[in-house]
Amino acid sequence: MTSDTVGFLDILLLISFSSLFSLGGGNGPLAIIQDRWVNSGLLEPSLFSWALALGYLSPGPKAGFLSGIGYYMYGLPGALAAIIGIILPTLVGAGAVTYWFDRLQPVIKRISLPAGFVIAGMISAAAWNLAKPIALTPIEIGAILAIAIWVGWRSPEPAFIVLGAAGVGLAGWMLA
Structure with a gap:
């Protein structure tokens, strides 16, 4: 002390x-x-x-x-x-x-669906700005849309999405 x-x-x-x-x-x-x-x-x-x-x-x-x-x-x-x-x-x-939180839960429930669309739009805009210089082919754009629809429809575990993307990236790199 x-x-x-x-x-x-x-x-x-x-x-x-x-x-x-x-x-x-x-x-x-x-x-x-x-x-x-x-x-x-x-x-x-x-x-x-x-x-x-x-x-x-x-x-x-x-x-x-x-x-x-x-x-x-x-x-x-x-x-x-x-x-x-x-x-x-x-x-x-x-x-x-x-x-x-207990008091605001009705408000949160009311705005969560519209907020989800806003967040999805922001993520999409950011993703587009990142992908735009890559010059994706129509097949690649179609594959991305199919995966996005699958993710929205089935809600898979995020780890599987990340591992799948890493696997596709590794396969593309090895084939190139």
Whole structure:
């Protein structure tokens, strides 16, 4: 521990606040912790780096390093405060999403079919722009349309589509 001035509540609040910026990983709290505790001398830079390295090397979410920071700041209660600070915003966010998803489900059902056509149109436009310079023959265009109709009709497993496309590409490359 490097500080007697940072307590359980301080760690809990700072980690909870910084976890709000951690969409998709644990990198959000880095700048806040560095600014608040490392730059002010409350946490030694070497301990900050060590907790970060251990957290990134260990399995699990990247936010695991925060428990090490909490431990260095206030011992086991600090580690517990950090873990609660990681979990609390996630629970509140998940609860809010669940609440609003249930309320918005009729709207989502109403717009999902038209949205599917919009998405299909956007994908088709992007695919056409990518395929246009390739100069496909009418047979190749027909094969692509047949596969697109088959995919829309049967909804096969996406892995089979990718593996089939890779196999056709490999066969075409080997024959050329």
